[in-house]
Amino acid sequence: MDFKDTPEQAAFRAEVRQWLTANARPKQTGAGRPSQAERYDDAKRWYKKVADAGFACLDWPKEYGGAGLSQIHKVIWSQEVANYAEPDGYFVIGIGNCGPAIMHFASEQQKQHLLPRMASAEDVWCQMFSEPSAGSDVAGLRTSAVKQGDKWVVNGQKIWTSGAQHSDYGVILCRTDTEVSKYRGMTMFYIDMHQPGVDVKPIKQMDGDAHFNEVFFNDAEIPDSQRLGEIGGGWGAALLVLMNERLAISGVQPDGFPELLQLVKTLQIDGKPVSDNPSVREHLADWYCQHAGIKASTNRMLTAVAKGGMPGAEAALGKLVGAVMNQDIANYALQLLGESGPVMNPDIAPQQAHFQKTALFSPGIRLAGGTDEVMRNIIAEQVLGMPQEPRADKGIAFKDIPS
Amino acid sequence: MNFDFSDDQKTIQDQARLVLSRECPPDRARQALEHARAYDETLWKQVAELGWPAIAIDEEFGGLGMGYLELCVIAQELGRAVAPLPFTASVYLATEAVKLCASDTQKAEWLPQLASGDAIACVALPETRSLNHGAINTVTAIDAVLNGTAQAVLHGHAADFAIVAARDEAGRMAFYKADLNNSAIQRQVQQTIDPSQAMATLQFTDAPSEPLGNGEDFPHCYQQLLDRAAVLLSFEQVGGCEAVIDMAKTYTEGRYAFGRQVASFQAIKHKLADMFVAKELAKSNAYYGAWAMTDGERELPLAAATARVSAINAYYLCSKENIQAHGGMGFTWEFDCHLYYRRAQLLSSVIGSAPVWKNRLTEQLLTA
Numbered sequence: 001m002d003f004k005d006t007p008e009q010a011a012f013r014a015e016v017r018q019w020l021t022a023n024a025r026p027k028q029t030g031a032g033r034p035s036q037a038e039r040y041d042d043a044k045r046w047y048k049k050v051a052d053a054g055f056a057c058l059d060w061p062k063e064y065g066g067a068g069l070s071q072i073h074k075v076i077w078s079q080e081v082a083n084y085a086e087p088d089g090y091f092v093i094g095i096g097n098c099g100p101a102i103m104h105f106a107s108e109q110q111k112q113h114l115l116p117r118m119a120s121a122e123d124v125w126c127q128m129f130s131e132p133s134a135g136s137d138v139a140g141l142r143t144s145a146v147k148q149g150d151k152w153v154v155n156g157q158k159i160w161t162s163g164a165q166h167s168d169y170g171v172i173l174c175r176t177d178t179e180v181s182k183y184r185g186m187t188m189f190y191i192d193m194h195q196p197g198v199d200v201k202p203i204k205q206m207d208g209d210a211h212f213n214e215v216f217f218n219d220a221e222i223p224d225s226q227r228l229g230e231i232g233g234g235w236g237a238a239l240l241v242l243m244n245e246r247l248a249i250s251g252v253q254p255d256g257f258p259e260l261l262q263l264v265k266t267l268q269i270d271g272k273p274v275s276d277n278p279s280v281r282e283h284l285a286d287w288y289c290q291h292a293g294i295k296a297s298t299n300r301m302l303t304a305v306a307k308g309g310m311p312g313a314e315a316a317l318g319k320l321v322g323a324v325m326n327q328d329i330a331n332y333a334l335q336l337l338g339e340s341g342p343v344m345n346p347d348i349a350p351q352q353a354h355f356q357k358t359a360l361f362s363p364g365i366r367l368a369g370g371t372d373e374v375m376r377n378i379i380a381e382q383v384l385g386m387p388q389e390p391r392a393d394k395g396i397a398f399k400d401i402p403s
Numbered sequence: 404m405n406f407d408f409s410d411d412q413k414t415i416q417d418q419a420r421l422v423l424s425r426e427c428p429p430d431r432a433r434q435a436l437e438h439a440r441a442y443d444e445t446l447w448k449q450v451a452e453l454g455w456p457a458i459a460i461d462e463e464f465g466g467l468g469m470g471y472l473e474l475c476v477i478a479q480e481l482g483r484a485v486a487p488l489p490f491t492a493s494v495y496l497a498t499e500a501v502k503l504c505a506s507d508t509q510k511a512e513w514l515p516q517l518a519s520g521d522a523i524a525c526v527a528l529p530e531t532r533s534l535n536h537g538a539i540n541t542v543t544a545i546d547a548v549l550n551g552t553a554q555a556v557l558h559g560h561a562a563d564f565a566i567v568a569a570r571d572e573a574g575r576m577a578f579y580k581a582d583l584n585n586s587a588i589q590r591q592v593q594q595t596i597d598p599s600q601a602m603a604t605l606q607f608t609d610a611p612s613e614p615l616g617n618g619e620d621f622p623h624c625y626q627q628l629l630d631r632a633a634v635l636l637s638f639e640q641v642g643g644c645e646a647v648i649d650m651a652k653t654y655t656e657g658r659y660a661f662g663r664q665v666a667s668f669q670a671i672k673h674k675l676a677d678m679f680v681a682k683e684l685a686k687s688n689a690y691y692g693a694w695a696m697t698d699g700e701r702e703l704p705l706a707a708a709t710a711r712v713s714a715i716n717a718y719y720l721c722s723k724e725n726i727q728a729h730g731g732m733g734f735t736w737e738f739d740c741h742l743y744y745r746r747a748q749l750l751s752s753v754i755g756s757a758p759v760w761k762n763r764l765t766e767q768l769l770t771a
Binding site: 001002003004005072261264265275278281282284285286288289290292293294295296297299300302303304306317320321373375376377379380381383384385386387388389390 | 404405406407408409472648652655656663664666667668669671672673675676677679680683684685687688690691693694697698708709712713716758760761762764765768769
């Protein structure tokens with residue numbers, strides 16, 4: 001049991017450090033939060049720079065824009081880049097989710113054309129699974145793709161699509177057969193987001209930001225050559241993508257603890273350090289146990305992956321615990337701030353109003369990428385092997401399912 | 404990075420689990436409850452022959468010269484089996500106290516007996532918070548002559564000798580070794596929540612003893628002792644959590660209500676998922692504690708406190724919700740659920756309970 005790098009890993013870490021020192025911007029305290037458009041442009045520049053230096057998509061094969069290295073190299077990169085202010089995770093959904101779908105199912109020619117441009121963020125990708133009436137039950141989706149000759153005609157609506165407003169391409173899951181049971185009637189494609197018949201409309205969230213979108217399809221055409229996998233094989237392909245999503249977000253899920261600790265260290269109540277308060281100390285201890293536990297669990301999972309294992313459903317744990325904790329910590333921090341808790345002016349509120357912003361943003365994290373409840377089902381069914389609930393949609397044609 | 408136990412260590416664990424599943428079904432703990440036995444002597448002899456008490460003792464002192472990681476995996480299996488053994492008192496506490504504080508001559512004399520299991524030892528800790536009936540440890544040592552009372556001494560009744568924390572005339576605390584087969588020491592078994600880990604009152608009246616080492620640097624030694632015990636106990640607690648999660652799953656899968664398996668109800672699945680999450684966080688924190696104990700001494704105080712608090716929280720949650728998942732049967736004497744619930748309560752108190760360790764954890768965080 002150890003946390004040491006192998007000599008080869010140590011050499012790679014040194015190389016990464018050297019490059020980052022010369023090329024990445026240090027973290028600055030008190031820097032204002034840039035606008036969404038500024039952040040997007042910034043991320044595009046950073047990804048290109050990383051790709052030009054050969055550090056993009058480290059675990060992808062070289063011919064597809066990667067570095068031909070391993071998952072562990074990616075971890076080393078993440079650990080090192082976390083010390084800088086660069087937007088290194090900005091396109092994680094496109095690259096982490098759509099990348100594997102293209103890698104597994106696209107033709108050789110498509111892979112060589114699409115993947116290097118994805119890795120360098122010259123093309124931005126989004127993933128379109130969820131629909132207004134297909135959330136936790138994502139396989140209930142209704143957006144239809146009807147085959148006409150050697151192309152498919154798509155009609156319907158997707159929702160909660162991260163980054164669709166910036167995307168050049170999207171991976172989309174469509175209903176291609178309503179006569180068979182729901183899991184067998186889906187097919188996966190990729191689509192040009194700039195083509196006619198595709199309309200993107202941002203969704204204003206409860207925190208005022210607009211990270212997600214609705215995407216409308218009106219007779220949008222997809223050539224059959226852009227089908228990913230077999231006709232009717234969309235669900236299997238989607239599971240592969242979702243599993244990669246879990247790996248992509250595990251360990252990067254913020255849980256709010258470092259910010260809380262910083263606040264507690266500086267805050268005073270009635271002239272006394274708030275850190276002397278027994279109730280505050282108890283909360284701090286309990287949350288640290290979760291914070292440390294997620295980190296150590298991630299390290300156990302990475303050890304298993306390095307030994308050739310697959311990331312299991314255990315990855316759901318970090319998301320489940322971290323998301324709830326992030327919200328609860330934000331709420332607690334506001335309580336500690338007392339009457340000034342509601343004040344959101346970034347120049348007055350501690351840590352540029354981090355806690356107030358988190359209070360408003362964190363409800364979404366408990367929903368995105370699988371709700372708390374879905375995560376618990378995944379743990380119970382896939383990790384512990386408990387039986388599924390009886391279902392009203394089993395074994396009947398999709399068109400006959402009550403809705 | 405290699406944040407896992409080695410194949411050899413996993414083999415030791417598998418063998419321990421096999422032995423205990425054969426020799427120590429949970430019913431052994433119930434027998435200890437019903438017959439008020441101090442501990443299971445037959446089982447103790449068996450595990451002593453397998454060398455378990457000797458694992459983390461150097462070869463020059465009659466041990467196997469292995470490390471704490473090997474002891475951690477054994478602890479996890481003892482916890483899974485709710486074994487009615489004096490392992491915590493004799494191995495995690497007394498043996499470690501001797502290793503930390505005793506002189507080489509004392510080690511040469513005492514450790515071989517502890518390694519072979521021929522001697523069982525207990526520790527009277529310098530707990531300062533008081534019971535209703537007065538302080539829990541009032542023992543004084545004037546010229547190494549002990550007077551006073553130590554309450555809640557784990558396996559005090561079964562032990563051959565005790566390592567006693569006592570104050571001298573200057574108020575300095577140190578450890579003293581006292582042979583318990585001496586008429587100057589009266590022993591009485593106490594009624595406790597988990598009689599399969601018996602506790603006793605030790606009353607000293609001019610009892611002779613021998614100080615461990617030169618008695619210097621006691622606070623540091625004592626804290627290290629607690630940190631090590633916290634990590635080892637957290638593995639026992641994690642083993643207990645795993646046992647009750649298995650029990651809850653097996654029982655609810657086998658039972659039907661409203662025409663379906665109870666385990667198929669989301670209310671039960673989500674309960675089990677929460678138990679699994681708490682256990683998994685505790686297990687990962689225990690792993691980190693195990694690493695710190697072997698390879699990262701500077702990290703040990705925070706790692707040990709984290710492992711301890713996590714394990715206390717997880718075992719309480721898992722053991723109580725296991726009873727809930729069993730419904731009425733979980734409340735019976737006959738079912739094993741209460742054995743784990745009792746053990747969870749007991750393990751959360753020995754070496755200091757959650758408030759003490761949370762405070763210590765926070766202290767480490769704030770001064771880091």
